[in-house]
Amino acid sequence: MTTGCKSTTVFLTILCGLVLTTLGVTEQWPMWAWATLSVLLVAAPVLAFRVAALRRSSVSVAFEEHLTAAPIDRTEHHVSRVALPSQWNDYDFLISATVRWDALIASGHGRMLNPAGLAVEAVLDRARAITEQREPGRVSLVQHELNGVLSSLLPDSTGQLQAMAEDVRLTLHEHDQERLDSLAGVRKDQAVWEHRRKYEQSKRKYLGEDVLKDTGSAVVWWLAKNDEQVGRTVEDLGMLARLTSAANDTDVPERLRDLIPQPRGEQDSEELSERQAAASERAPTAADHLADALNALGLEDGDTQRRLLAKQIADAIRDQEQHETADDLVRRFDPPAAFAPDDGEPPDSTGGATRPASGI
Template sequence: MSGRPWPDTRPGPLGAFGAWWRRRRDLGRVEDFTYAVPQSSHQQEFETPLPSAVYGLDFRVKFTVVYRLDLHTGLRHHAPRSAAINSIVQRARAISSQAMLVHHAPLQHQLGAELAEEQQVPETHVWARAEQVKISVDEGDLEMARKHIELLRNSTVRHAERELERAEIRYLRDEVLTDVGTATIWWLQRNGYEVERAVQLAGELQELVRIARHTSDPHWAESLVSSFERALPRLDDGHRRDLRQHLAKALGVYGGSSVAAEFADQVGLPAAEQHMNGNSPHV
């Protein structure tokens, strides 16, 4: 009997052996272990041109691609580095192709923010992001971009002026010089209601009305547009221009590029507008 003041509860030889055996048995259970597959991370510097919104004028971008391999996905790619770089380049191209070259400074921050988000390369076990994004532009290309913007601005102003002139002509032809009475009232309103002077000009106003209403042998393009505009009298100037563009496109599809070009020339539609949104006439 033990000399301790409390009962001896230590296991005997058989009990100790049984406890040891249970510990050894439990160590062999696979489900008691959680195996974490290591994830490898890599970096690769890369430099490439990126397209801008103007064909032929490119940004120059340099960045560090950071990618890792996630072996939990069950997917594999035999060239993970190329997959990561290609993914970053495609993401960058989608953004840069909407920007003008003169906006290279804010574009650098936009790319830095967008590409810093880690994304999985589709159908692969590769996750990629980019760091240290730097954009540069060639000074010659930058000067060409500025000239391109200036040309676009001048073209827009000239086109607006022509549209204003056409609107004024349509107004005089379709609403003022329709008859002598309307023309006389229009003249009075513009000239301080000098009635006596208007009476003296009655013959000249009548001649103007006759000239304005002379419609012998109109060009087929003008007749086509006039027919649509008479059918849709509430169209504003913007919709009238859209109508001409749609007609030019339809004529290009069914009549060929020469017919579309003749139509555009007769109705004052700039040739560039025939190719708006990449829609060019097909022969």
């Protein structure tokens, strides 16, 4: 009983004595009643103190027995960067964790001298069963999986304890992580290259087997590409015919060769051939002979000396009354200066006025 309880008991005893004394005086109790009242007032507190002491002793013993009946021997051990196999050879996970365990009743396997070793072995066996089926590239996901699997207390293989793990952290060797990042980059580049290659193959197949299969298919495709501009498509028929023939490694059909535009060099060669053929059909003139002479002297077309020399020869021939031959020379070798635009008289070779051309 506490001090407060004792004080309360004494106070109540005194109060009850005063009340009973007042009642006894008023009622004029006999002497034996007063003797009984005195005994009760003294015995009541003593009896209360005795009962309280007995009750406290029984509660304390029961509480102490309850506290010491089933002591729990809970301990822990930290492991750091222990290698566990992954699904890929030579790529190990590194696990770090805090291992906790509870000892159980001995099961006939001998005295347990190193419970930490048994607990760590049990936790690593459970973790290895998970990691050896996982790819090393998913290290963060496997870490969360292990935190969930190892969070429960489960018995070890001997049955002497039950173990669990907290704060599980899973990593890889730095060089292994660099290799995995490099392999991931190569796979991504290869996938992009493969998609591009397939796209190019598909495009070549479309152009070769569909668009440029023949000239008709190319014309239809070109017409659709140019918003049905028929005039432009007709102008490009020669180009489409050449493109189709080149794509199929064949010659342009005879019926389409007239549509093929000839290069400028070939046109100039054909025109020169035509002029040469026309010149060979007629007899050479004085202008032809003079041209051969000037060419032999190295005076090419456009040379000022060639023009001046030809004009002087034309003037000399004009003095011989051969006006037609002179005019022919002027027209061929000096067309802009053949006649002046004002009076129709050819200028002199020195820039002055010339004699009138009487034969024109």
